């Protein structure tokens with residue numbers, strides 16, 4: 001799978017209804033600053049996707065890439081913009097040609113993922129600190145490939161985006177936003193035993209449960 005990380009989405013609890021200037025976004029930026037990740041920021045793309053800041057007439061489903069592919073706007077989340085090298089973006093035509101997807105991850109994993117250069121690692125790859133990236137519970141054993149989804153609703157399931165507790169006792173989840181090269185991944189059904197517990201209820205109403213995993 002060929003990919004490029006383009007953002008980091010955070011969802012703190014409980015939701016905050018403070019009007020603009022958005023306190024939730026400031027708070028999410030502070031969470032990531034406390035993780036010593038400011039060097040990776042691209043402040044132009046910090047954005048709140050919660051009702052406090054979204055235009056009420058916003059489009060939910062968007063199309064990106066060539067061939068076109070849909071993704072769902074991550075409403076309810078805040079984005080911290082992540083720097084993308086202009087050289088890499090232009091050489092691969094990332095912004096016009098690649099698809100948008102999301103990758104749920106953990107507070108502990110983010111620093112090494114970002115330090116690795118902005119491309120998502122595959123389970124089994126060695127990280128800079130020498131540890132090997134594992135496949136966590138809920139994923140299919142021995143299947144090589146990073147797990148991404150065109151909807152944050154699937155990527156943020158707790159099996160992927162484990163809740164991290166902040167010093168004040170609230171929790172936060174982390175989901176990376178990516179661009180993925182068309183043709184380098186395969187669309188698949190959910191692998192979290194959703195059907196056994198929830199039947200045919202869609203994880204995201206804009207997708208069948210057979211097409212939520214890349």
Ligand SMILES: [Zn+2]
Pocket residue numbers: 022023024025048049050051052053054
């Ligand atoms: Zn806001």
